[in-house]
Amino acid sequence: MTYAQQRLPREKVLRDPVHNYVYVQHQVILDLINTREFQRLRRIKQLGTASLIFHGAEHSRFGHSLGVYEITRQICDNFQRNYPMKTPGDGGWDDRERLTALCAALLHDIGHGPYSHTFEHIFHTNHEAITVEILTSPETEVNQVLRQVSPNFPEAVASVIQKTYPNPQVVQMISSQIDADRMDYLLRDAYFTATQYGTFDLTRILRVMRPYQGGIAFAMNGMHAVEDYIVSRFQMYQQVYFHPVSRAMEVILDHLLGRANELYQADQTDESFIPHLLLPFFNRQFDLQDYLNLDDGVLTTYFTHWRQSPDKILADLAHRFLDRKPLKSVEYDEATQALLPQLRQLIRSVGFNTDYYTATDNSYDLPYDDAYDPRITHPLTQIELQEPDGTLLELSTVSDLVNAIRGKFTGDQRFFFPKELLNPGDDAPEIFQPIYDEFSSYIQNNQLIQPK
Structure with missing residues (x-):
């Protein structure tokens, strides 16, 4: 029996608050979990600074990665049981792809750094590129485990992360508009932030997923479960990720x-x-x-x-x-953006360095994009619904709910400033009080949206 085929004599289970159990059945998966690089994910929070707002959100990228693996394992089981390939090219699931899919799912986030997105912005790193390097570098324990499957297996798993793997079913399991990654982080983040609107019917979605020649589709009678997922994702971005x-x-x-x-x-x-x-x-x-x-x-x-x-x-x-x-913040738009220089001047006049105590930030999300454009490097896949006769229909052409939000960015632009400008405190120099008053009235009189 080759290393790739080696199953554990008895499957291991890991307790999980979202999936109840994570089932580990292959030796290679257990060995990857025990690598230094994967264990490091225990020490990186999934939601970064959001844990300072939602105090329960102390979960790590380690738990999320196990969750993505578990969802992918369930998808593979469903596909092999109900939609196995009978002849090459018939669009059915080829279970020889299972190990590639499971390893890619488990390792998809292994390149994240501390406080990931902020760290990337400051030091110009790229977690996906570093994920690929971890998978393919002979210096890592992860690579050494993957190479025991076959010499080119690390590159194959990396190509799933890079979205260049030749089987679109495997790629879409890990990276698409409704994939194992997104489904796990929405449920996991909703659980740990105690935000119930982030939940959706995972069991139903997995039940209506099916492979076809071009990737993964969803049975027409599962449309409402998919709609629920889209709305849940929209709510989580607005209420948690963009807080x-x-x-x-x-x-x-x-x-x-x-x-x-x-x-x-x-x-x-x-x-x-x-x-x-x-x-x-x-x-x-x-x-x-x-x-x-x-x-x-x-x-x-x-x-x-x-x-x-x-x-x-x-x-x-x-x-x-x-x-x-x-910091406190106010929302601004194109009409009020011209007011920001005066706000910065007032902040400078009470002694704050505006390079370090002010900022503008915009956060926008596209809840669902039906505009597939193959010309871009990594085009988003549309969500396809499949009729009983095999006909495929893009989701927004059938769902009035999704059609109402497709292609529409949601979010805001904010100007951040020290809280002291609104609440100077008893120890604030009295000489600055007129400036504090001017700052507050400037915000109110110009009808900037109330600060948060």
Whole structure:
């Protein structure tokens, strides 16, 4: 029996709050879970700064990755039981693809860094590219496990992440508008944030999924379950992922790392505050090992040191992040954008460096996109509904609900500023009180949407 075929003598189960059990049946999956690189995901929060708003959201990318694996395993079981390939090219499921799909599902997020999206913005990293590097680099334990399946297996799994794998069914299991990744993070994030509107009928969706020559479709009689998923995703983005306070904490985190980088570049960092594990990123000369040395705990430790920094801005930003002191924000649009320079001037006049204590941020999401464009690098796949005779219909042509939101971006633009401008506190210098008053009245008189 080859390593690829090797099944555990008795399947292992991992308790999971979303799926009840995660079933591990292959030796290669167990070995991948036990690699150094995969265990690192225990130390990276799934929702980053959102845990500072939703206190239950302490879950990690480790648990999410196991969940994506489990959903993919269930899809493979369903396809093999009900839609197996009978002749090559008939659009049925070829179960020889199972291990590739399961490994890609398990490892799809292994390249995420600490506070992932903020870290990427500051240091210009790309978690998908690093995922591919982890899979294909001979230096990693993950690669060594994958190569035991076959010499080219790491590249095959990586090509699923890159969306270039030749079987579209495997790619769409992991990456499409309704895939194992999205289905798990919506349910998992809803569970841990206690937001019930993020839930949907996963069991029904898995039941109505079916393979066809061009990928994965959904039975017509499962349309309402798919609609429910689309609405749940819309609600989670609006209420959780785009929460203004979470975005405010991301701004502080962004500015905190930016200030540390600026001080290092200007050679103004006290030796006791130098973040040695971050220096390769400050110098933009990092390798894979440097990246894998980082997790949320490493950054938090540096932030704790920086709270005592002689640099007042660095120390204050570390305090605001660690002790959850978010910036306030107001929503603006094209008509009110011209007011922002005056707001920044008022903030400067009371002593704040506007490079570090103000920011603009926009967050928009497209709940469903029916405009498939093969010319883009990684085109989104449409959600296809399948009639009993095999006819395929794009979701928004059948669903009035989805048609109402298709192609429509939702979200807002916000201007962030120190809370002190609205609530200066008893220890605020009295000389600045007129400026605080002017700031508040400026927001109200110009009908900027009430701050959050």
